[in-house]
Amino acid sequence: MKAVQRVxxxxxxxxGRELFGCFHEPSQKRIRKGSxxxxxxxxxxxxxxxxxxxxxxxxxxxxxxxxLRFDYYGCGDSCGEAGEGSIARWLEDISTAxxxxxTRAGSFPVYAVGLRLGATLAAIGGMQRDNLAGLVLWDxxxxxxxxxxxxxxxxxxxxxxxxxxxxWFSTIVxxxxxxxxxxxxxxxxxxxxxxxxxxxxxxxxxxxxxxxMLRTELEELxxxxxxxxxxxxxxxxxxxxxxxxxxLKDHLIHTEAQVEQQRLDAPQIWLPTADxxxxxxxxxxxxxxxWLSGVTS
Amino acid sequence: xxxxxxxLGEAGSLVGIVTSPPQGNENKPAVILxxxxxxxRVGPGRIYVRIARALAARGFTALRxxxxxxxxxxxxxxxxxxxxxxxxxxxxxxxxxxTTRGISRFILLGGCSGALVSLATARLDRRVIGAVLMNFPxxxxxxxxxDRRRDRHYYWNFALLNLKSWRKLLTGQSDYRKIxxxxxxxxxxxxxxxxxxxxxxxxxxxxxxxxxxREVQLTFVCAKxxxxxxxxxxxGGGDLKQLYAQGKVACEVIPRSDHTFSSLYDQERxxxxxxxxxxxxxxxSKRHVHTPEIAAGPLETLC
Numbered sequence: 001m002k003a004v005q006r007v008x009x010x011x012x013x014x015x016g017r018e019l020f021g022c023f024h025e026p027s028q029k030r031i032r033k034g035s036x037x038x039x040x041x042x043x044x045x046x047x048x049x050x051x052x053x054x055x056x057x058x059x060x061x062x063x064x065x066x067x068l069r070f071d072y073y074g075c076g077d078s079c080g081e082a083g084e085g086s087i088a089r090w091l092e093d094i095s096t097a098x099x100x101x102x103t104r105a106g107s108f109p110v111y112a113v114g115l116r117l118g119a120t121l122a123a124i125g126g127m128q129r130d131n132l133a134g135l136v137l138w139d140x141x142x143x144x145x146x147x148x149x150x151x152x153x154x155x156x157x158x159x160x161x162x163x164x165x166x167x168w169f170s171t172i173v174x175x176x177x178x179x180x181x182x183x184x185x186x187x188x189x190x191x192x193x194x195x196x197x198x199x200x201x202x203x204x205x206x207x208x209x210x211x212x213m214l215r216t217e218l219e220e221l222x223x224x225x226x227x228x229x230x231x232x233x234x235x236x237x238x239x240x241x242x243x244x245x246x247x248l249k250d251h252l253i254h255t256e257a258q259v260e261q262q263r264l265d266a267p268q269i270w271l272p273t274a275d276x277x278x279x280x281x282x283x284x285x286x287x288x289x290x291w292l293s294g295v296t297s
Numbered sequence: 298x299x300x301x302x303x304x305l306g307e308a309g310s311l312v313g314i315v316t317s318p319p320q321g322n323e324n325k326p327a328v329i330l331x332x333x334x335x336x337x338r339v340g341p342g343r344i345y346v347r348i349a350r351a352l353a354a355r356g357f358t359a360l361r362x363x364x365x366x367x368x369x370x371x372x373x374x375x376x377x378x379x380x381x382x383x384x385x386x387x388x389x390x391x392x393x394x395x396t397t398r399g400i401s402r403f404i405l406l407g408g409c410s411g412a413l414v415s416l417a418t419a420r421l422d423r424r425v426i427g428a429v430l431m432n433f434p435x436x437x438x439x440x441x442x443x444d445r446r447r448d449r450h451y452y453w454n455f456a457l458l459n460l461k462s463w464r465k466l467l468t469g470q471s472d473y474r475k476i477x478x479x480x481x482x483x484x485x486x487x488x489x490x491x492x493x494x495x496x497x498x499x500x501x502x503x504x505x506x507x508x509x510x511r512e513v514q515l516t517f518v519c520a521k522x523x524x525x526x527x528x529x530x531x532x533g534g535g536d537l538k539q540l541y542a543q544g545k546v547a548c549e550v551i552p553r554s555d556h557t558f559s560s561l562y563d564q565e566r567x568x569x570x571x572x573x574x575x576x577x578x579x580x581x582s583k584r585h586v587h588t589p590e591i592a593a594g595p596l597e598t599l600c
Binding site for chain 2: 277
């Protein structure tokens with residue numbers, strides 16, 4: 001069997017906080033003067049879009065771009081537990097990934113392609129550190145609070161026809177059995193449990209925990225309030241009719257970025273499908289490759 | 298523990314992660330986690346990462362890798378069907394750990410189609426001393442459409458005991474035609490059933506006995522809320538019950554969970570169950586390494 005393209009998996013970053021990445025070597029037919037960092041979404045959106053973003057990386061590499069896909073801390077194959085991720089940490093991870101990309105690809109300008117929350121993170125990171133030559137925002141999360149409420153609605157919808165996990169009931173039964181002969185200890189334990197539910201309660205969305213810290217950060221997230229340009233050139237790709245995205249282009253123009261916008265008829269690849277399939281929107285991928293090829297030519 | 302990105306298979310085309318225990322392998326079998334359907338090696342809800350790390354904490358080396366064309370692994374350019382290539386690649390993964398880490402016994406773990414590959418590989422390769430099969434997709438009656446099977450499973454196993462469902466029924470908010478059809482089909486399946494065992498079911502039961510005779514530790518882990526559980530019982534029939542009663546096959550059902558173990562609580566119970574079963578399989582295993590036997594004829598499929 002002959003390998004089609006060279007993909008190099010590796011760990012990078014600080015010891016104890018290693019991040020996983022896949023570097024796609026560019027086709028030797030034509031090497032572009034730019035490298036691409038793919039900033040993935042998180043949670044179930046990461047799982048559902050992984051296949052499409054892998055295909056995007058392959059197409060970009062075929063077009064001559066060195067490409068790095070990576071997992072944030074607490075996500076995918078990177079170090080850390082699922083509930084340990086945060087916006088602040090993930091912004092650092094993007095900077096770390098850019099450095100790793102430059103180490104492998106050379107000092108070419110870095111272009112970032114972000115999907116959903118990955119797009120939002122890339123935009124904020126680019127604005128803060130001014131380290132991107134261009135940026136693709138693919139259906140970005142504009143308002144973090146609305147995004148979080150959408151996640152909760154999806155969680156409720158997806159679990160509507162599934163057996164409800166009655167953890168609280170099982171916990172109570174278990175505690176009653178354990179402390180049946182120690183009523184005072186039971187009272188103390190019950191009181192502590194109720195307190196913990198009120199202050200440290202963790203939300204979950206389709207198998208992924210959302211810590212209180214992350215929830216707070218999401219609620220404060222608003223792309224319409226970033227004070228500076230995320231990159232000199234920005235492409236906003238929209239496949240949804242999301243009211244939050246109205247005004248995004250104008251705001252980015254106001255930050256003095258050169259902004260283009262494309263509306264594509266493509267599926268929302270980050271959402272679960274009825275049959276469990278993973279969607280690859282060929283037209284959308286080709287559109288991104290074409291734009292990046294154009295800005296680097 | 299240490300996690301290492303590796304490339305294995307022909308021309309290093311397959312991407313995987315090896316999670317090594319902090320104190321070394323402790324002479325235990327390695328656990329290889331196989332893709333659950335077309336999801337990549339992280340698994341739904343990142344559950345494969347949790348399982349691998351939990352096993353490493355218990356002294357097991359764990360390898361998660363992607364089959365060709367899935368996740369980060371390259372597609373194959375030959376015409377080899379997935380049923381054969383997945384088994385070959387799993388055997389290649391075992392050889393990889395054998396040559397790089399000196400491990401000679403393996404426990405395979407897979408969800409859905411990964412469970413099928415685990416079982417098929419276990420039959421062919423004597424280095425496999427155990428298999429954990431999550432939501433094993435036994436052969437089903439293909440005459441019944443998938444959406445009707447889901448309805449039947451839901452109404453018979455959950456709606457009948459759900460107060461909200463009864464309230465909807467009594468207040469005219471239910472789809473009565475769907476309910477009637479589901480209940481009728483359920484009666485047919487439960488009480489009329491089929492007197493003749495299908496060919497695939499016979500093969501499945503024969504495979505169970507074959508592996509039991511070889512003392513391969515098989516564990517079926519099923520979500521209570523997954524309709525595949527009923528398919529498994531039907532496919533395994535009396536043979537599965539007999540093997541279970543003899544302690545040669547284990548069946549673990551995670552109550553109130555679904556196909557992808559969507560809640561964190563389900564995941565916790567799943568990880569704990571798997572860790573317990575892998576520990577048990579490692580203790581029972583007393584076989585030495587044999588030179589891997591290559592299947593002499595065409596690859597048998599269970600389905």
